[in-house]
Amino acid sequence: MKTDIRNILATKTKQALSSNILNASNIRQNIIILDELRNFIPSLSLDEYSQLESNILQHGCQTPIQVWQTLKKNLDLAFEKEDDLAYILVDGHNRYKICTSYNLPFEVYVLSFDSQKDAKDYMINLQLGRRNLSQNQISYFRGLRYNNEKADKSDNLLTNFSKGQNDSLRSEGQKTDNLVSNFPKGQNDPSENGGQKTYKLETESSKGQNDPSVNNGQKIDNFEIKSPKGHFDPSVKTTAERLAKEYNVSPKTIKRDAEFADGLEKIDSELRNNILDGKIKVDKGTIQKLSKSQIKTPIKSVQELHELIDKFDNISESKAIKLSDRVRESVKNADDFDLTITIKGGFLVKNGLESVWRELRGLPNETVIDNSFTDTISIYQAPFLGIIDRL
Structure with a gap:
């Protein structure tokens, strides 16, 4: 009889998760919020937060809190033993705040990352998968992703994203053992993002999602083997090109997003969130x-x-004036054709200057001046030919 490896693994995984329930309270006591990561989470409006709070109080917290399991020493946190663990909150900050305020139970989904950079990648991708982002927030998170990934050696690793799914694994350095939860179709599945284990602090009846910022969430139960997603695309050369293709924008837009994100990172987090939420209006170009x-x-x-x-x-204008003055002085020492100007036929045709230009340049009458025509002149000839007033 053929051995069903999938069923064996699923059974063993369920058994392992059951034994981990005993560790759930320890995880809860060691959940840590890092300001650097919390700043990736857009703040909810008062109405949104109130609605979330009401839903949780009525139905319980039905979407697991996602945490990153790592060693405390890796993050320069105080520890007693070398292997002391920390559980860094990466998703569910508002749910966590509400649950702890009212001493409500919640489930914890444990993720594994190689580094804090990978945790940031995951959080950025998770936010980009949400449906309630403003254009400025989308631009900000695309820019953060570009800045975080542009130096990645695995730059050409592209991840396929399921249509309609909230997010999938996009962070190349993230660990996964491919034992993932089998969520209903359309469900926001944290296991697609590299989740490892779910710890249930207390069994709750599933009554639907209570977080307005994400898709419908339900309980985690069945486990199955899933093949890794992603393919290598040698035709995509740069991070900007890769992200532009993914988000259906131009590489220039991605780079402008990166400048926007860089600028926002130099602003205090409270002011930054107010700008991203639209509560305070600041021109994007200024940022x-x-x-x-x-x-x-x-x-x-x-x-x-x-x-x-x-x-x-x-300062920029003053510096530009000084630099241009220096160039202007150097022009006096240029030879005839050190500095040239190219005259395109399209300009001459558009302005009806074909015969005028032939006469000024001493060209034969049969010379065809059309859109493909070009003529190169020395900058010293430009005033005589009427191109510029003077040098």
Whole structure:
């Protein structure tokens, strides 16, 4: 009789998870919130938070809190033993806050990452999979993802994303043993993102999702083997091109998103969230300019932001004038054809200058001047030919 490996693994996994229920309270006591990671989570409006709170109080917390299991020493956290574990909250900050405030039970989904960078990748991708993001938030998270991934050596590893699914594993460095939960179709499945174990602090009846920021959530039960997703695309060369293809935008848009994210990272988290939520209006171009500044202290007010940008613009303009003056002085020492100007036929045709140009340049009358025509002149000839007033 042929051995059914899938059923054996599923049975063993369920048994392992049952034994881990005893560790659930220990995990709960060691959940840690890192400000650096919490800042990736868009804040809920008062109405959204109130609705979430009401849902949880009425139906319980039905979507697992997701945590990253790692050694405390790896994050420079205080520890007694070398193998002391920390459980870093990566998803469910609002649910966690509500549950702990009312001492309510909740399930914990444990994830494994090789590094904090991989945890950031996962959190960014998770946010990009949500449906209630503003355009500024989408731009911000795309920019964060670009900045986080552009130096990745596995740059050409593309992940297939299931249509309609909230998110899938996009972080190349993330560990997984391919034992994942079998969620209903359309369900937001944290196991697709590399989840390892679910710890149930207390059994709850599943009555539907109570988090307005994600898709419908239900209990985690059956386990099955799933093949890894992803394929190698040698035609995609850069991070910007890869992300542009994924999000159906141009590489330039991705790079502008990166500037936007860089600028926002130089702003105090409270002000940054207010800008992303649309509570405070700041021109996107202003934020992008901020990305080029070298400030070390986060900006705390819009007034401070505009004062810095005005100062930055003035310095840039002054520097540009000095540099252009230096170039202008050097022009005097240029030979005839060190500096040239190319005249395109399209310009001449558009302005009806074909015969005028033939006469000025001494060209034969049979010379055809059309859109494919080009002529190169020295910059010293330009004033005589009417291209510029003077040098």
